[in-house]
Amino acid sequence: MKKLLLPLVALLFFPLIYGCSGSKLLNYTLTEQDAAQAIRELLNAGARNGSVGNAFAKENVITTVFPSEVAKVLNTLNNLGLSRDLDRFTTSLSSATTTSVERAIPVFASAISGMRLGDAINLVKGGGTSATDYLKANTGSQLRTALTPVMQNALAEYKLNEQWDKLIAPIKNTGVGSRLNLDLSNLMAGAVSEAMFRKMAEGEQLIRTNASYRTTPLLQKVFGRSW
Secondary structure, three states: OHHHHHHHHHHHHHHHHHHHHHHHHHOOOOOHHHHHHHHHHHHHHHHOOOOOOOOOOOOOHHHHHOOHHHHHHHHHHHHHOOHHHHHHHHHHHHHHHHHHHHHHHHHHHHHHHHOOOOOHHHHHHHOOOHHHHHHHHHHHHHHHHHHHHHHHHHHHHOOHHHHHHHHHHHHHOOHHHHHOOOOHHHHHHHHHHHHHHHHHHHHHHHHHHOHHHOOOHHHHHHHOOOO
Protein backbone atom coordinates (compact mmCIF):
# COMPACT_ATOMS: atom_id res chain seq x y z
CA MET A 1 0.00 0.00 0.00
CA LYS A 2 2.81 2.40 0.95
CA LYS A 3 4.53 1.58 -2.34
CA LEU A 4 1.41 2.63 -4.20
CA LEU A 5 0.92 5.85 -2.21
CA LEU A 6 4.40 7.28 -2.82
CA PRO A 7 4.06 7.54 -6.61
CA LEU A 8 0.56 8.99 -6.20
CA VAL A 9 1.81 11.68 -3.82
CA ALA A 10 4.63 12.50 -6.18
CA LEU A 11 2.20 12.85 -9.07
CA LEU A 12 0.01 15.19 -7.03
CA PHE A 13 2.81 17.51 -5.94
CA PHE A 14 4.88 17.56 -9.16
CA PRO A 15 2.49 19.87 -11.06
CA LEU A 16 2.46 22.26 -8.11
CA ILE A 17 6.25 22.44 -7.95
CA TYR A 18 6.59 22.79 -11.71
CA GLY A 19 3.82 25.36 -11.81
CA CYS A 20 5.54 27.58 -9.25
CA SER A 21 8.85 27.43 -11.10
CA GLY A 22 7.24 28.00 -14.47
CA SER A 23 5.18 30.89 -13.23
CA LYS A 24 8.32 32.66 -12.02
CA LEU A 25 9.72 32.45 -15.53
CA LEU A 26 6.45 33.43 -17.15
CA ASN A 27 5.92 36.31 -14.77
CA TYR A 28 9.39 37.79 -15.31
CA THR A 29 9.12 41.43 -16.34
CA LEU A 30 11.92 42.82 -18.45
CA THR A 31 13.29 45.94 -16.78
CA GLU A 32 15.26 48.74 -18.37
CA GLN A 33 18.21 47.89 -16.13
CA ASP A 34 18.25 44.21 -17.15
CA ALA A 35 17.79 45.13 -20.79
CA ALA A 36 20.67 47.63 -20.75
CA GLN A 37 23.06 45.21 -19.05
CA ALA A 38 22.04 42.39 -21.40
CA ILE A 39 22.66 44.61 -24.43
CA ARG A 40 26.14 45.43 -23.13
CA GLU A 41 26.87 41.74 -22.49
CA LEU A 42 25.62 40.89 -25.97
CA LEU A 43 27.80 43.52 -27.65
CA ASN A 44 30.90 42.57 -25.66
CA ALA A 45 30.40 38.92 -26.55
CA GLY A 46 29.97 39.88 -30.19
CA ALA A 47 33.18 41.92 -30.20
CA ARG A 48 35.07 38.84 -29.00
CA ASN A 49 33.21 36.47 -31.29
CA GLY A 50 35.32 34.59 -33.83
CA SER A 51 37.85 36.34 -36.04
CA VAL A 52 37.90 38.52 -39.11
CA GLY A 53 38.70 35.46 -41.23
CA ASN A 54 40.20 36.43 -44.57
CA ALA A 55 38.96 40.02 -44.45
CA PHE A 56 42.52 41.32 -44.36
CA ALA A 57 44.24 38.56 -46.32
CA LYS A 58 47.08 39.74 -48.52
CA GLU A 59 45.06 39.03 -51.68
CA ASN A 60 42.27 41.47 -50.84
CA VAL A 61 43.66 43.79 -48.17
CA ILE A 62 43.92 46.74 -50.57
CA THR A 63 40.24 46.65 -51.53
CA THR A 64 39.29 46.06 -47.87
CA VAL A 65 41.27 48.91 -46.32
CA PHE A 66 41.12 51.54 -49.03
CA PRO A 67 38.20 53.28 -50.74
CA SER A 68 37.75 52.19 -54.36
CA GLU A 69 39.44 55.28 -55.83
CA VAL A 70 42.57 54.76 -53.68
CA ALA A 71 42.60 51.01 -54.35
CA LYS A 72 42.43 51.68 -58.08
CA VAL A 73 45.43 54.02 -57.92
CA LEU A 74 47.45 51.52 -55.88
CA ASN A 75 46.72 48.73 -58.34
CA THR A 76 48.02 50.86 -61.22
CA LEU A 77 51.40 51.15 -59.49
CA ASN A 78 52.34 47.85 -61.10
CA ASN A 79 52.58 49.77 -64.36
CA LEU A 80 55.10 52.12 -62.73
CA GLY A 81 57.46 49.29 -61.86
CA LEU A 82 56.51 49.17 -58.18
CA SER A 83 55.03 45.67 -58.08
CA ARG A 84 57.69 44.42 -55.66
CA ASP A 85 57.12 47.35 -53.30
CA LEU A 86 53.35 46.89 -53.54
CA ASP A 87 53.65 43.19 -52.74
CA ARG A 88 55.82 43.87 -49.68
CA PHE A 89 53.40 46.57 -48.54
CA THR A 90 50.29 44.37 -48.84
CA THR A 91 52.01 41.62 -46.85
CA SER A 92 52.87 44.02 -44.02
CA LEU A 93 49.48 45.76 -44.16
CA SER A 94 47.65 42.43 -43.94
CA SER A 95 49.55 41.46 -40.78
CA ALA A 96 49.24 44.89 -39.17
CA THR A 97 45.51 45.22 -39.80
CA THR A 98 44.66 41.72 -38.60
CA THR A 99 46.68 42.30 -35.42
CA SER A 100 44.94 45.63 -34.90
CA VAL A 101 41.51 43.98 -34.83
CA GLU A 102 42.46 42.10 -31.66
CA ARG A 103 43.91 45.26 -30.15
CA ALA A 104 40.68 47.08 -30.94
CA ILE A 105 38.60 44.89 -28.61
CA PRO A 106 39.40 46.89 -25.41
CA VAL A 107 38.56 50.13 -27.27
CA PHE A 108 35.15 48.73 -28.20
CA ALA A 109 34.64 47.33 -24.69
CA SER A 110 35.23 50.79 -23.24
CA ALA A 111 32.74 52.35 -25.65
CA ILE A 112 30.13 49.70 -24.83
CA SER A 113 30.59 50.19 -21.09
CA GLY A 114 30.15 53.95 -21.36
CA MET A 115 27.34 53.86 -23.89
CA ARG A 116 24.08 55.55 -22.92
CA LEU A 117 21.06 53.46 -23.76
CA GLY A 118 17.95 55.55 -24.21
CA ASP A 119 15.53 52.65 -24.64
CA ALA A 120 17.26 49.32 -24.02
CA ILE A 121 13.99 47.38 -23.89
CA ASN A 122 13.24 48.31 -27.50
CA LEU A 123 16.76 47.23 -28.50
CA VAL A 124 16.11 43.84 -26.91
CA LYS A 125 12.77 43.54 -28.68
CA GLY A 126 14.12 44.93 -31.96
CA GLY A 127 15.78 41.67 -32.98
CA GLY A 128 18.27 41.28 -35.82
CA THR A 129 21.32 43.49 -35.33
CA SER A 130 19.52 46.40 -33.67
CA ALA A 131 22.01 46.63 -30.76
CA THR A 132 25.04 46.68 -33.07
CA ASP A 133 23.33 49.20 -35.33
CA TYR A 134 22.63 51.42 -32.32
CA LEU A 135 26.26 51.29 -31.17
CA LYS A 136 27.51 52.08 -34.67
CA ALA A 137 25.13 54.99 -35.12
CA ASN A 138 25.90 56.53 -31.73
CA THR A 139 29.62 55.87 -31.27
CA GLY A 140 30.97 55.03 -34.73
CA SER A 141 32.89 58.27 -35.32
CA GLN A 142 34.26 58.38 -31.77
CA LEU A 143 35.40 54.76 -32.04
CA ARG A 144 37.21 55.48 -35.28
CA THR A 145 39.05 58.37 -33.60
CA ALA A 146 39.87 56.20 -30.56
CA LEU A 147 41.26 53.48 -32.84
CA THR A 148 43.67 55.80 -34.65
CA PRO A 149 46.45 55.55 -31.99
CA VAL A 150 46.14 51.75 -32.18
CA MET A 151 46.67 51.98 -35.93
CA GLN A 152 49.61 54.33 -35.54
CA ASN A 153 51.31 51.83 -33.22
CA ALA A 154 50.73 49.07 -35.77
CA LEU A 155 52.18 51.24 -38.55
CA ALA A 156 55.33 51.81 -36.52
CA GLU A 157 55.60 48.15 -35.47
CA TYR A 158 55.37 46.86 -39.04
CA LYS A 159 57.36 49.80 -40.49
CA LEU A 160 54.50 50.63 -42.80
CA ASN A 161 54.96 54.40 -42.84
CA GLU A 162 58.23 54.15 -44.76
CA GLN A 163 56.73 51.70 -47.25
CA TRP A 164 53.62 53.81 -47.67
CA ASP A 165 55.52 57.05 -48.29
CA LYS A 166 57.66 55.37 -50.93
CA LEU A 167 54.64 53.76 -52.55
CA ILE A 168 52.53 56.89 -52.89
CA ALA A 169 55.39 59.21 -53.87
CA PRO A 170 54.56 58.97 -57.62
CA ILE A 171 50.94 60.02 -57.06
CA LYS A 172 51.24 62.32 -54.04
CA ASN A 173 52.03 65.44 -56.04
CA THR A 174 49.59 64.78 -58.84
CA GLY A 175 46.07 66.11 -59.15
CA VAL A 176 44.74 62.66 -58.27
CA GLY A 177 46.82 62.40 -55.11
CA SER A 178 45.67 65.75 -53.78
CA ARG A 179 42.02 64.65 -53.94
CA LEU A 180 42.46 61.40 -52.05
CA ASN A 181 42.57 60.64 -48.34
CA LEU A 182 46.04 59.10 -48.02
CA ASP A 183 46.24 59.10 -44.22
CA LEU A 184 47.04 55.43 -43.69
CA SER A 185 46.27 55.27 -39.96
CA ASN A 186 42.88 56.87 -40.59
CA LEU A 187 42.09 54.47 -43.43
CA MET A 188 43.11 51.48 -41.31
CA ALA A 189 40.99 52.70 -38.39
CA GLY A 190 37.97 52.85 -40.68
CA ALA A 191 38.58 49.35 -42.03
CA VAL A 192 39.15 47.82 -38.59
CA SER A 193 36.07 49.48 -37.08
CA GLU A 194 33.93 48.12 -39.93
CA ALA A 195 35.38 44.64 -39.38
CA MET A 196 34.62 44.87 -35.67
CA PHE A 197 31.03 45.94 -36.30
CA ARG A 198 30.60 42.97 -38.67
CA LYS A 199 31.90 40.64 -35.95
CA MET A 200 29.51 42.15 -33.43
CA ALA A 201 26.54 41.90 -35.77
CA GLU A 202 27.28 38.21 -36.39
CA GLY A 203 27.68 37.59 -32.65
CA GLU A 204 24.46 39.42 -31.85
CA GLN A 205 22.47 37.29 -34.28
CA LEU A 206 23.96 34.10 -32.81
CA ILE A 207 22.99 35.11 -29.27
CA ARG A 208 19.49 36.05 -30.33
CA THR A 209 18.86 32.84 -32.28
CA ASN A 210 21.02 30.14 -30.69
CA ALA A 211 20.73 29.25 -26.99
CA SER A 212 24.25 27.79 -26.86
CA TYR A 213 25.71 31.27 -27.36
CA ARG A 214 23.88 32.73 -24.35
CA THR A 215 26.70 32.14 -21.90
CA THR A 216 25.47 34.14 -18.90
CA PRO A 217 22.28 33.88 -16.81
CA LEU A 218 21.22 37.36 -17.91
CA LEU A 219 21.62 36.60 -21.61
CA GLN A 220 19.60 33.43 -21.12
CA LYS A 221 16.87 35.28 -19.21
CA VAL A 222 16.58 38.24 -21.58
CA PHE A 223 17.18 36.65 -24.97
CA GLY A 224 15.82 33.20 -24.23
CA ARG A 225 12.22 34.23 -24.95
CA SER A 226 10.11 36.20 -27.37
CA TRP A 227 8.89 39.55 -26.12
